[in-house]
Amino acid sequence: MWKIQWQDKKELSLARQIFLSLRERILAGQLAAGERMPSTRELAGSLGVSRNTVCEAYDMLLAEGFTVSRQGAPTRIARDVCLDYKPDGVATAPVKPEAGTPVWDFATGRPDITLFPWKLWNKMLGEAAGQLPPGQWGYTSPQGYELLCGEIACWLLRSRGMLVKPADIFITAGATQAFYLLVGLLHKTGAPFVLENPSHPAMYTVITDRGYPVQWLEVDEQGAIVETLTESAVSAVYVTPSHQFPLGGILPAGRRAALIRLARDNDFYIIEDDYDGEFRYAGPAISPLYSLDASHVIYVGTFSKTLFPALRLGFVILPKPLQEKWRHYRKYMDVQNPVLEQAALTAFLRTRAMDKHIRRMRRSYGEKRSCFLQAVQEHFADSVCPWGDASGLHVALQFPGAEFGERFVEESRAAGLGIRPVNRLYPSLHEQHRDKLLLGYGHLNAGQIQEGMSALRRLMERGDYGYVTRGS
Incomplete structure (x- = not known):
């Protein structure tokens, strides 16, 4: 009963191995509550180790509460420490196998990451690690790496014709984190968030997980049908005007103007998700809704589709009235993104490697x-x-x-x-x-x-x- 399969690991002492083996049996219910443990001399002889080794293992069990001991009395198994005990004859439920990967x-x-210039990216990571000043390795601003914000502003001007101040750009861990923060930032008690129907399930999930109400905008071949917005008091409206997800419509100028008028008249913000605007095959990129009214539109961008999803870098362009509250929310969520990837992305943008890759x-x-x-x-x-x-x-x-x-x-x-x-x-x-x-x-x-x-x-x-x- 007391045999132990020794592990050939120098970093794991014999006493620790005895402790782990006994603990596993206790947690599994193989050693019942109140059961007497063998004496240290008896177990040492059974295992062929020194008594001091067994004493050390017993001390570990006692210190963590798996056993109880009184002077002059044998050591016994403590009560209420079993996790996995199952009576004999009771079958466990079969584990349902996961569905296989589709052929x-x-x-x-999902972008094609096989075409990404990995060698260049790894070189830029290495150079960034060697060139970043010591101050950048500590806690920095919740806004993100300042030089990256500047390069994103230049990239948006080149690729979208957007005039954006770097101070209005805030780095995020992808678009999903941006949505999560914005929902908390924009929520008004009793006022619904308005989503396209159908739309990306991430935004709907972020909203409803917090118990906030949702109203739907119907969608046709041209995107959101703004006339179906019937509420005047809303928390915010979420749209994908450059390439409606999932149906692909491009929101025409008349509907864009109507939506912005509603936002101005009813004092709400529009969340613009530009998730894949770089990849347009007939004509130039579509101008963002943000370009029509930077004071009522929050632009959300991501590098997950343009570079690779594991990068987990995105950004939002925030109107001034929201920036202080955003900093507060971000500070107490995770403070900041890892600086090394931000610095490498800065170089990727600055050297126009991004333009070439796109x-x-x-x-x-x-x-x-x-x-x-x-x-x-x-x-x-x-x-x-x-x-x-x-x-x-x-x-x-x-x-x-x-x-x-x-x-x-x-x-x-x-x-x-x-x-x-x-x-x-x-x-x-x-x-x-x-x-x-x-x-x-x-x-x-x-x-x-x-x-x-x-x-x-x-x-x-x-x-x-x-x-x-x-x-x-």
Whole structure:
């Protein structure tokens, strides 16, 4: 019973190994509460170690409360320290295996990180580590690395035509942290946050997890239908005007002006999420909503799609009245981002490596987009309508007459396809947009796109989803 499988680790003493072995048995219920422990001499003889070694192990058990001892009485197991005791004959519930990775994963929001210039990036990380002054390795401003804010302002001018002061830029750990902070910053008691319907589930989750109310803006081919905003008292309005997520519409000038007028008249802020505006394949980048009214629009940007998701760097452009409160919130959330990555990104922007990388990725994604649309045409002809294909890394495909529900999700997963119906982005299933699937292609190669579309065609042919496949 008392045998111990010794570990060949010099850093782990024999006494510590005895303690860990006995503790494991106590926690598992193999040594019951009140059970007498063998004497130190008896256990030492059984294990072939010195008595002092066993005494040291017993002292550890006693110090942490796993055993109790009185002078002249044997050491016993303490009460209420068992974690995993299960009576004999009681079967444990089987662990449900996790769903396997899809063979053809059309997940959205995934850039092709194989094309990122890793060698250059690692060089810039090394140079930043050697050049940063000592003061930057301590606690700094919740705003972020000052030089990075300046380079982001220059980048926004080059890529978007935006005139932004570096002092108004605040670095975040990606866009999700920006949303989390903004929801706390902008909430008004009893006033809902207004979201596009459908929209990215992250913003909805951040709001509803805090118990705040939500009102919906309906969406069509051109983005949010501003006229469906019926509340005058709102906490804030969240929109994706340059490439509506997930349907891909570009908010026209008339709707932009109407939304800004509402914000001015009713004293609320608009949160503009520009999550993939760099990748536009027909014409120049769309001008941000922020350019029309910097006093009522909060611009949120991220480098997760342009560089790589693990970088966890994004930014917000904040109107002056919100900046002091933002600093307070950020200070007591996590103070600041790691400075090394900020310094490397500063160099990446300053040397125009970012510009070169974006041009390269735009060409690559443009080729993948063409391959994707060609595969759609090949397998479904003109019976499927793409939405939002002019920019970004995903497309919404409309299958007229189809209804994609939970059964489609299960059957597509069984077929090796990672595809999400658009209506799963809603807080509950709605009738609208039930005929659309959301497919990301940025991280896939041409072969994966073709094979995945072929697998989707086979699934649609044998599945009863209300859509009759046609095409060559």
